[in-house]
Amino acid sequence: MCSDIRRKIAVRQSTMFSIFKKKFYPSDDTWTLATGSLNKKQMMLRRNESASSLAGHADYRYRVTVTVAMTDFQENGLPTGPESGYLEEIEIAVAKSLEAGQDALQILSITIDGVRDLIFHSRAPTQVEVKLKEIRQRFPYRRITSSIELDRRWRVFKEFAH
Secondary structure, eight states: OHHHHHHHHHHHHHHHHHHTOOOOOOSSOOEEEEEEEETTEEEEEEEEGGGGGTTTOTTOOEEEEEEEEOSSBOTTSOBOHHHHHHHHHHHHHHHHHHHGGGSEEEEEEEEETTEEEEEEEESOHHHHHHHHHHHHHHOTTSOEEEEEEEOTTOHHHHHTOO
16 A cells, blocks of 8 residues: 555656656757758758757747848848858858857748848847847848747747658
């Protein structure tokens, strides 16, 4: 009888504590690459699967979208070879800057119709604004726009789950 009671307590505790599962900033990145179409436009998508460990975290409730307009792209809206290199350079600089101090985490990269959208979730929207201003100064020859929106449920990240 005593072992039955202990077993029931153990089951109740594991159930109870799974509700309060701690969300944490991932220590590494695991990305999924996908191609497809959206609104009849060819699209390339990369999704940071490691971000699942942070998804829904109360502190990271701001979705940051950084849009980089391409200057050289194919008829299908995807970048040419040289343009891919420039986009990669900008993406690395943006991610390195915004992710410093765990202020943000890149969750998606979407390339479609002559633009690349870099999507992050952030806990520090004011610091992100400052960092993005610095990025725009670093790449003045590129049109880089951004928006910050409240997204507690990580709606866009979940939209692109497989």
